[in-house]
Amino acid sequence: xxxxxxxxxxxxxxxxxxxxxxxxxxxxxxxxxxxxxxxxxxxxxxxxxxxxxxxxxxxxxxxxxxxxxxxxxxxxxxxxxxxxxxxxxxxxxxxxxxxxxxxxxxxxxxxxxxxxxxxxxxxxxxxxxxxxxxxxxxxxxxxxxxxxxxxxxxxxxxxxxxxxxxxxxxxxxxxxxxxxxxxxxxxxxxxxxxxxxxxxxxxxxxxxxxxxxxxxxxxxxxxxxxxxxxxxxxxxxxxxxxxxxxxxxxxxxxxxxxxxxxxxxxxxxxxxxxxxxxxxxxxxxxxxxxxxxxxxxxxxxxxxxxxxxxxxxxxxxxxxxxxxxxxxxxxx
Amino acid sequence: xxxxxxxxxxxxxxxxxxxxxxxxxxxxxxxxxxxxxxxxxxxxxxxxxxxxxxxxxxxxxxxxxxxxxxxxxxxxxxxxxxxxxxxxxxxxxxxxxxxxxxxxxxxxxxxxxxxxxxxxxxxxxxxxxxxxxxxxxxxxxxxxxxxxxxxxxxxxxxxxxxxxxxxxxxxxxxxxxxxxxxxxxxxxxxxxxxxxxxxxxxxxxxxxxxxxxxxxxxxxxxxxxxxxxxxxxxxxxxxxxxxxxxxxxxxxxxxxxxxxxxxxxxxxxxxxxxxxxxxxxxxxxxxxxxxxxxxxxxxxxxxxxxxxxxxxxxxxxxxxxxxxxxxxxxxxxxxxxxxxxxxxxxxxxxxxxxxxxxxxxxxxxxxxxxxxxxxxxxxxxxxxxxxxxxxxxxxxxxxxxxxxxxxxxxxxxxxxxxxxxxxxxxxxxx
Ligand code: SF4
Ligand code: SF4
Numbered sequence: 001x002x003x004x005x006x007x008x009x010x011x012x013x014x015x016x017x018x019x020x021x022x023x024x025x026x027x028x029x030x031x032x033x034x035x036x037x038x039x040x041x042x043x044x045x046x047x048x049x050x051x052x053x054x055x056x057x058x059x060x061x062x063x064x065x066x067x068x069x070x071x072x073x074x075x076x077x078x079x080x081x082x083x084x085x086x087x088x089x090x091x092x093x094x095x096x097x098x099x100x101x102x103x104x105x106x107x108x109x110x111x112x113x114x115x116x117x118x119x120x121x122x123x124x125x126x127x128x129x130x131x132x133x134x135x136x137x138x139x140x141x142x143x144x145x146x147x148x149x150x151x152x153x154x155x156x157x158x159x160x161x162x163x164x165x166x167x168x169x170x171x172x173x174x175x176x177x178x179x180x181x182x183x184x185x186x187x188x189x190x191x192x193x194x195x196x197x198x199x200x201x202x203x204x205x206x207x208x209x210x211x212x213x214x215x216x217x218x219x220x221x222x223x224x225x226x227x228x229x230x231x232x233x234x235x236x237x238x239x240x241x242x243x244x245x246x247x248x249x250x251x252x253x254x255x256x257x258x259x260x261x262x263x264x265x266x267x268x269x270x271x272x273x274x275x276x277x278x279x280x281x282x283x284x285x286x287x288x289x290x291x292x293x294x295x296x297x298x299x300x301x302x303x304x305x306x307x308x309x310x311x312x313x314x315x316x317x318x319x320x321x322x323x324x325x326x327x328x329x330x331x332x
Numbered sequence: 333x334x335x336x337x338x339x340x341x342x343x344x345x346x347x348x349x350x351x352x353x354x355x356x357x358x359x360x361x362x363x364x365x366x367x368x369x370x371x372x373x374x375x376x377x378x379x380x381x382x383x384x385x386x387x388x389x390x391x392x393x394x395x396x397x398x399x400x401x402x403x404x405x406x407x408x409x410x411x412x413x414x415x416x417x418x419x420x421x422x423x424x425x426x427x428x429x430x431x432x433x434x435x436x437x438x439x440x441x442x443x444x445x446x447x448x449x450x451x452x453x454x455x456x457x458x459x460x461x462x463x464x465x466x467x468x469x470x471x472x473x474x475x476x477x478x479x480x481x482x483x484x485x486x487x488x489x490x491x492x493x494x495x496x497x498x499x500x501x502x503x504x505x506x507x508x509x510x511x512x513x514x515x516x517x518x519x520x521x522x523x524x525x526x527x528x529x530x531x532x533x534x535x536x537x538x539x540x541x542x543x544x545x546x547x548x549x550x551x552x553x554x555x556x557x558x559x560x561x562x563x564x565x566x567x568x569x570x571x572x573x574x575x576x577x578x579x580x581x582x583x584x585x586x587x588x589x590x591x592x593x594x595x596x597x598x599x600x601x602x603x604x605x606x607x608x609x610x611x612x613x614x615x616x617x618x619x620x621x622x623x624x625x626x627x628x629x630x631x632x633x634x635x636x637x638x639x640x641x642x643x644x645x646x647x648x649x650x651x652x653x654x655x656x657x658x659x660x661x662x663x664x665x666x667x668x669x670x671x672x673x674x675x676x677x678x679x680x681x682x683x684x685x686x687x688x689x690x691x692x693x694x695x696x697x698x699x700x701x702x703x704x705x706x707x708x709x710x711x712x713x714x715x716x717x718x719x720x721x722x723x724x725x726x727x728x729x730x731x732x733x734x735x736x737x738x739x740x741x742x743x744x745x746x747x748x749x750x751x752x753x754x755x756x757x758x759x760x761x762x
Contacts (some may be wrong), residue, residue: 006646006681009658009746011732013344018739103399110550130688144586212693222461276693276706285511327724328701329571330738 019129022210023077029201029210030084030266036197037088039189044095049087052111056083058117064128078129079119085137085266086114088191089259090144091268095190096174098319110148114140134313135270138306145303155187166210166271167236170257171296181256192262195255202265211269214278218285219264220255226293229253254293259305265291267305273313280319335527336566337552340700344489344555344653346528348483348621351612352492356500357622359636361428365407365627366641367420369394371667373476375657379420389430390603392452393420395648402454402668414429422627428506433601443701446598453597454604454668456582457588459483459494459558460650462669465594468584469515477516479583481567482509482531482553482591484525485551485558488651491672493610494588496621498525501592508591509546511598516584520566521546525586528553555653556731560585561699562700573726583719589671606635611637615644615675624666630673630699631661646681648674655733687740695744701727705734709744712751717758721753728752 011042012262037045038231065072074080118140145152145239155169167201169188176186184194192198205211228247231237237246254260261265268274275284288308295304354384370376375398381387383545394404406422409429414421415441436449451466471477482505486494498505509521525533527550540546551557561572563585570581578585580702589608597600607628612619617638624633634640648655648673649664660663695705706724709719727747734744 004659005565005644005657007659008646009743010657010730011653011736012646012648012655012657012674012676013652013736013744014684014741015342015737015739017737018741022692022739076687124533128688130690175357212697228738229676262507271690271692274691276691276696278705281693287638323722324704325702327574327703328572329576329727331573331723332448 001330006308013201019078020076021050023081025208025210026075026081026136026266027084027207029204030191032090032197033088033191033262034084034193036184037196039183040193041092041095041190042093048090048092048095048111048190049106051108052087052090052115053080055112055115056080056086056119059116059190060123063120063124073248076129081116081138082118082123082136085262086140087111089137089141089189089262090114090181091152091155091189093151104246109268110144110151110279114144116140117143120149130272132272133316134310135267135273138267138309138313142306145306159331165197170253176257178252178256181253186257189259189262190258192259196260198261198265202261205265205269211265212278212281214265214281215269215274215285215288218282218287219268219289220260222286222289223254223260223293224251226297227254230293247306254296258294258296263305267309268312273316275316275319275323277320277325278322278325279325280316282314283323284316284319333527333550335550335552336524337554337557338562338565338700340702340733341554341556342736343467343553344736347493348490349494349724350490350527350614351507351610351621354492354494354496354620356493356496356608357620358554358739359622359624359628359633361408361424362625362628362632364413364421364423365625366628366629366665367393367404367422368665368667368726369404369418369420371402371456373403373730374464376417377401377404379413379415380449381412381420383415386410386415386425387412389405389428390432390605391697392454392603393422396451396454396464400464400467402456402466404454404626405441405455405603407627410744414510420578428469433603434485434698435601436565436598438514438598439512441598442604443515443517446511449597450594451514451594452544453505453602455590455594455597456604456668457587458589458593458607458656458668458671460669460671462667465586465590469512469585471474475579475582476555477579477582478520478654479568480509480516480518480521481563481578481583481585482521482523482588483558483560483563483585484529484536484588485563486521486529486651487526487553487555487557487559488655488671489555490612490674491610491651492612492752493671494531494610495529496505496609497589497592498529499535502532502535504595505536505588505597506539506546506591506594507599508545508586508588510691511594512584512762513545513585515535518584519545522549524549524551524557524563524567526551526557530550539544555733556690556700556729559700561729561730574724591749593703606669607666607670609666610672610674611669612672613675613677614680615641615677616673626666628666628690629662630658630666632636632663633666633673634675639678640675643679644675646676647679648676650674652676653736654730657762684741686742692739694737694739698735698737703728705748706742707733708740709747712743712754715753717751721755725751725755728755
C-alpha cells in the first residue's frame, strides 16, 4: 500500500516570520527606550511601564482567550506593543503619587485605565487585531490627555536618577542643548526623551524589515522641511549660511524633542492603521509630520502627535484607494 | 559582478546545497513506463500504437492533434501493454534499442527545418508549463522576434537541475540557443543566470567566448527571477504589456534544459523522451540530480534515490513555490515538464492556522507584478469580482510571493487563483 501524502495549494514553503515573531520583535526594538527611560526617570518609569504592559496583556487575554489559559497570557505580542508604547508615552508623574499632591490611587490607575481604553475600546470594540482603524496606544493616550490634562502635562521629573533640573519640557520653551535632547536627560514622556534609544530601535526595525522607511522618512522629512520654511519666515538670521545653520538647529530641535521620533518610528508605522501601498505610505508619513509641526508652531495643543497620527489614520483607507500602483506592463 | 533585477520578489530559503554539487546521474531503465497522452498543455495526443505492438526507444507513439501540442515518443523499447484515452503503457524488453533519427548540423539547416525538427522531437518547455517549443518559435502575424532569452535563473528553491545542465553541458545549451535564434530570426541571444550559480556562470561564459551575438547576463538572486516577465524586465528592461506575451516586446524565453534538448534533437536526432530532474528535500534519503525516462513512476524515481525517510510528509512535483502537491507516488508519472520531485518532512509542513490580515503590506511589497494581493484575495473571497478585476486580478502570475511572506498565513495566491477561475467560468458561460 502506498503512503498518502499531505496535499494543499502552493506555495509549499512559508516565511517563518508570523505575527508573533514580528510583534515581539517590535517589543525588542522598544527595549533601548525602556532601559533609557528607567535610567533617566527611575522607579516611576519602571512602575508605569510594568502597569501599562501587564494590564494591556491582561485585557487582551480576557477578550481573546475564551477559556483563559495562563499559557496564553503573553498573547501574540500585539497587546504587549500597545501596552509598552502607551506606558512610554506617559509623563513620569503618572507613576508617582507625590506628584499630584498625595493622592494614592489616581496616578497608578492612570496607566491601567489607559491600557483598558487602548485594548478594549481602541482595539476590540472594532473587532480586534487588524480591524481597528486607529492606533490603540494613541486612543489610550488621547483618552488620558482629555481626562487628566493637568496630570498628563505635568513634566515634573519625579524620582529621576539623572539630573534634569527643570519641570518644563524643551517644547514649552526651556532651553536644552541638542546633546541633552539626543541622549534624553530632559523632562518629557518616559520613553520619548532619549532620541538615541529610539533611533537604535528604529534602525533595528528597518534592518529587520519590519518597517518601511517611507513612513518615518516622510514624517521626519516633512518636519525638517517645514522647520526650514518656518526659520525662513522668522527671518532671524544673516545670509545663506546663517539661514542654513539656523534652519538646521531648528530642524534638529523639532525632530529630537517631544514625541516626534516615537511617533515617526513606532506610532505612525503601526501596520493596521497605516496604508499598504508604497506611495500612500509616503504621503501618510508626510501628512503626520506636517500636522505635528503645524500644531507645534501654530496651535500649542498638548497632544500634537496624538492628533496628527489619529487624523492620518482616518485617511488611511482613502489614501490606499487613491494610490493603487501601476501594475506590471500597464500603460497609464 | 553585475546583477540585474526587477521590482518586488522575495528571498526564500533556497536549500540548493542538498543537490547542487551532485553530478547528473542516469537512472536505470524502469521495467515499465506509463506515458501520459497529455503532458500539461495543449490538446492530448492521438495514440499511434496499439496493444501488443513492439516499439523502440524514441519511436513516436502519439501524434500531436491540436496546434498547441507536441508528439510523444516511447522512452524505452518493449511491448505496448495498454492504450487508453489518457496514457500508453509500455513494458520494457530490457534492450533499450534506439535508432536515432538523422543527425544534422545547425549550420546546414534552415529555420523552417529547425522548427520542423523541434516539432517532430516533441520539444516542449521543460521549466514546468510544457508549452510546445515549435509553436513559440513562430511569431504571430505582424510580430517580429529579435531576441531569444534563455532562462538559467532557476529561481525555485531546492531545484538544481538547470544549474547542473549548464555546468555539465554548456555547449549544448549554447547550441540550443543558437538554434532558437536561427529559427526565430533573432539577432541577439541572452542567457540569464542568478549569481548563486558561479559554476554555471563560468561554464556558460567559456562556452560563448568569441560570439558577440550571445550575451551572458548575471542576475540578482531573487524569486521569481526566472518568471518570463521578470526575466525580460531584468535583461531588456522592457515590460510585457498586461495580457500580452513576450513576443509583444520582440522576445522569446526558453529554459536552458529545453535548449539542450533542442540541441540533442538536431545534432543527435534524439527526441525528448527523457529529462534531467532534481530529486531533493529533507524527506528523501539521497538528494540528487538524475536523468529519468518520461513515464517512470515517481515511486521508482524516489526508490532510485534511496527512498523516503520516515518523516516524509509532502511530495511536490516541481519546486516549492509553484509546484503541485501529489497524494501518492504510484500514479504520478514523470512528464516532459517535471522539473523535480521535492519531499518535505512533517516538521516542514506543519499546518498553520490562518489569522486576520494585519495590513502589514508585506504581500504588496513582495508582489513582482505590482499588484495588491491583500485586496485581491479579500475581494476574491467575498466574490467582489468586479473590484478584483479593476485591480488587475488577471495580471497575477501566481508566483506565490504574497502567500510566502504573509505573517498571518493567509493563502493569498490560492484565493486569487480561485477568483480567476470563477471569473473565467462566468465569462465562459456568457
Ligand atoms: S501570486 Fe500574484 S499577487 Fe501574489 S505576489 Fe505573485 S503575482 Fe503578486
Ligand atoms: S502580508 Fe498578509 S497580513 Fe500582511 S497585508 Fe498582506 S495579507 Fe495582510
